[in-house]
Amino acid sequence: MTDRYVIEDRAKNTFSLSREALVSPIVLEKEHRAIFDTCWIYVGHASELAKPGDFRTRHVAGRPVIFCRDKSGAIHALLNSCRHRGATVCREREGNARQFMCMYHGWTYETDGALKAVPGPEAYGAAFDKQKFGLVAMPRLEHYRDFYFVCFDGAAPPLADYLAGAKEYIDLVVDQSPSGRMEIIAGVQEYDVKANWKLLVENSVDDYHLPTVHTTWLNYMKNAGVNVRPPKEEGLLLPSKGWGKDLGNGHLTTDNVNFRGRPVARWISIYGEDAKADIETIRRELVTRLGEERAARIADTNRNLVVFPNLALNDGSSVTVRTFFPTAPDRMRVTAWCLGPAEETPAQRARRLDAFLTFYGPGGFATPDDVAALEAVQQGLAAWREVGWSDMSRGMAKPADAQLNTDEGHMRVFWRQWSALMDRAG
Amino acid sequence: MSDRRNTANATREEVEEFLYHEAALLDAWRLDEWLALTTADCGYYVPPNDKPDADHRSTLFTVADDHARLIERVKRLKDPSAHAEYPPSRTRRLISNVRLTSHDGDTIEAAANFVVYRFRRGDDRREYVGHYRFKLRRENGALKIAERRAVLDGEELGALGAVSFIL
Numbered sequence: 001m002t003d004r005y006v007i008e009d010r011a012k013n014t015f016s017l018s019r020e021a022l023v024s025p026i027v028l029e030k031e032h033r034a035i036f037d038t039c040w041i042y043v044g045h046a047s048e049l050a051k052p053g054d055f056r057t058r059h060v061a062g063r064p065v066i067f068c069r070d071k072s073g074a075i076h077a078l079l080n081s082c083r084h085r086g087a088t089v090c091r092e093r094e095g096n097a098r099q100f101m102c103m104y105h106g107w108t109y110e111t112d113g114a115l116k117a118v119p120g121p122e123a124y125g126a127a128f129d130k131q132k133f134g135l136v137a138m139p140r141l142e143h144y145r146d147f148y149f150v151c152f153d154g155a156a157p158p159l160a161d162y163l164a165g166a167k168e169y170i171d172l173v174v175d176q177s178p179s180g181r182m183e184i185i186a187g188v189q190e191y192d193v194k195a196n197w198k199l200l201v202e203n204s205v206d207d208y209h210l211p212t213v214h215t216t217w218l219n220y221m222k223n224a225g226v227n228v229r230p231p232k233e234e235g236l237l238l239p240s241k242g243w244g245k246d247l248g249n250g251h252l253t254t255d256n257v258n259f260r261g262r263p264v265a266r267w268i269s270i271y272g273e274d275a276k277a278d279i280e281t282i283r284r285e286l287v288t289r290l291g292e293e294r295a296a297r298i299a300d301t302n303r304n305l306v307v308f309p310n311l312a313l314n315d316g317s318s319v320t321v322r323t324f325f326p327t328a329p330d331r332m333r334v335t336a337w338c339l340g341p342a343e344e345t346p347a348q349r350a351r352r353l354d355a356f357l358t359f360y361g362p363g364g365f366a367t368p369d370d371v372a373a374l375e376a377v378q379q380g381l382a383a384w385r386e387v388g389w390s391d392m393s394r395g396m397a398k399p400a401d402a403q404l405n406t407d408e409g410h411m412r413v414f415w416r417q418w419s420a421l422m423d424r425a426g
Numbered sequence: 427m428s429d430r431r432n433t434a435n436a437t438r439e440e441v442e443e444f445l446y447h448e449a450a451l452l453d454a455w456r457l458d459e460w461l462a463l464t465t466a467d468c469g470y471y472v473p474p475n476d477k478p479d480a481d482h483r484s485t486l487f488t489v490a491d492d493h494a495r496l497i498e499r500v501k502r503l504k505d506p507s508a509h510a511e512y513p514p515s516r517t518r519r520l521i522s523n524v525r526l527t528s529h530d531g532d533t534i535e536a537a538a539n540f541v542v543y544r545f546r547r548g549d550d551r552r553e554y555v556g557h558y559r560f561k562l563r564r565e566n567g568a569l570k571i572a573e574r575r576a577v578l579d580g581e582e583l584g585a586l587g588a589v590s591f592i593l
Contacts, residue, residue, distance in 0.1 A: 093581075185485065186477055187477050187480060190583060191586070192584055215505070216505050219505070333584075337486070353482065357487065357489065362588040363588070368588040368589075376509075
C-alpha cells in the first residue's frame with residue numbers, strides 16, 4: 001500500500017506517516033467528506049435521555065444536533081436548524097422540552113421533529129405542507145448497547161457490522177453493570193487541544209508514552225502503595241503486560257493486565273482499606289452472574305478502545321467516554337464523560353469519580369501532560385516541509401498477535417483505515 | 427447568606443490580606459508554603475463548567491482533591507516531569523469583591539472573584555475567570571484553608587484547555 005500520506009513496506013518493516021496529514025487544511029477538508037461523512041459517529045448515550053422530552057444539544061461532525069427522546073420514548077438525532085430560516089431551535093445545553101420553538105419567528109416543532117405550528121399560517125399558500133417542514137433528522141441513527149451513533153452515508157453497513165470486533169470490547173464495559181445499564185454521570189469535560197485530532201487517537205492507545213509522559217502519575221501511584229515496577233520480562237516498559245489489537249474496520253484497542261486498580265472490581269490502596277470489602281462484593285456479583293473466567297476478564301484487564309474514527313472508551317482507572325472533532329488542522333475540541341453502572345451505590349459512585357480524577361481530565365494527574373505532549377508534537381510539525389515523515393514501525397517485525405501495547409501495531413490499524421478511506425474519496 | 431463586614435472572629439480586612447497572601451504564594455510557585463496554609467482535612471475543588479453547584483461525590487469534577495491528593499498534586503507540580511507545567515506557567519491572580527458570607531462555629535465562609543492570567547512561552551494568554559468559595563478556620567490563631575472551591579464562569583473549559591496549575 002502506498003499513497004501520499006502513509007507508506008508501508010511490510011518486507012522491510014517500515015511504516016512512515018506523512019506529517020502533512022497532520023497540518024494540512026486540504027487534508028482536513030477531505031477528512032470531513034471521506035471520514036466524518038462516511039463513518040458511524042458517536043452522538044450520545046441513552047442514559048442521557050432518561051425521560052420523554054429529555055434533550056441534549058451538541059455538535060457532531062460539525063453539525064448542531066438535538067439528541068432527544070420524544071413523547072413516545074423514541075430517541076432522535078435532529079439537526080438543530082429551523083426549516084424556516086436556519087436558526088438553532090434549541091439553544092439550551094440540556095433539559096426537558098414539550099416542544100422546540102425557534103426564537104426567531106416562532107416556528108414550533110414536536111420532540112420527534114415534526115413541525116407543529118407556525119405563527120400566521122394563513123400567509124402561506126395552499127401548497128405549503130407542514131409535514132414537509134419537520135426538523136431534518138440525521139440520516140441514520142443506530143445504537144449498540146445504548147451507545148448511539150449517526151451516519152450520513154446511506155451506503156454504509158449497519159452499525160453492528162461496522163463495529164466489528166469493537167463490540168466485544170464494548171460488551172466488556174457494559175457487562176460491568178448487573179442489569180446491563182451503564183450511565184453517563186453528570187459533569188462534562190469540554191476542552192480544546194491545540195493539536196490535530198488524529199494525534200489524540202494515537203495518544204488514547206499509545207502505552208509507549210506512559211513511563212515518560214506520566215512519570216508523575218506513576219510516582220503518585222507508587223507513593224500510594226501501588227506496585228508500578230515492570231515485571232522481569234524482556235521488553236516490558238510498564239508495570240504489567242499488555243497488547244495492542246486490531247478489531248477490524250479501523251477499530252483498535254489496548255488489552256492490558258491491570259495494575260492500576262478498577263472500580264469493577266480490583267482493589268488498590270488508593271481506594272482505602274474501607275473499600276476492600278465492597279470491591280469484593282462487586283467482584284462476587286460478577287462471578288455469580290458471569291462465571292470466574294469472564295469476571296476476571298472484566299475485572300483484571302483494562303482496555304483503551306478506539307472506535308474509528310473519533311470515539312475513545314478508556315476502561316482504565318475508571319471508564320471515560322471521549323469524543324473529539326477537529327476545528328482546524330491544528331486544533332480539536334474534546335468532550336469527555338465518566339460512565340458507570342446505573343445501580344452503583346453512592347459510595348461506589350464516589351470511588352469511581354475519585355479514581356477517574358487520579359488520571360483523566362483537564363485537572364487529572366495525567367491528561368494535562370498528554371495534552372502538553374500532543375501540543376509539543378503539533379509545534380514540532382511546523383517543520384513538516386523539512387522533516388516530512390513520522391515513524392510508526394515499532395513492533396512491526398513481530399507477528400500480529402505479539403504486538404504489545406507499547407508497540408505501534410494498533411496505531412497502524414487506524415492509519416491504514418484512514419488512508420484507505422481518504423484514497424476511496426479520490 | 428449575609429454580607430457582614432465582620433464575622434464573630436474575623437474581619438474582611440484580615441480575610442482579604444490572607445487571600446492576597448495566598449495568591450502571591452501561588453503566583454510565585456511557593457507551593458510548600460501554600461500547602462502550609464491548608465488544614466489537614468482541606469479539600470480543593472474545581473467543579474465542572476456545566477454543573478458549578480454540584481457535589482463531587484455524584485458529579486464528575488475537573489478537580490476534587492482531598493488533602494492527601496493535594497499533597498501529591500504539589501509534589502507533582504514541583505517535578506519537571508509534570509510536563510503541562512514545566513517550565514512552570516507564569517500566572518497573575520487578581521482577587522476582588524471579597525465578602526465574608528457566613529460564620530458557623532469555627533468556620534468562616536468567604537467568597538471572592540478572581541481573574542487568573544496564565545502565560546506560557548509560545549502560547550496564547552489564557553484568562554481563567556470565576557469566583558472562589560473558601561471555608562477558613564483558625565489554627566493557633568492563624569487563618570487556614572479548610573476548603574477551597576474555584577468555580578469557573580465559562581460554559582466550557584474550551585480554549586483554557588486544562589487546569590494544570592493550582593487555580
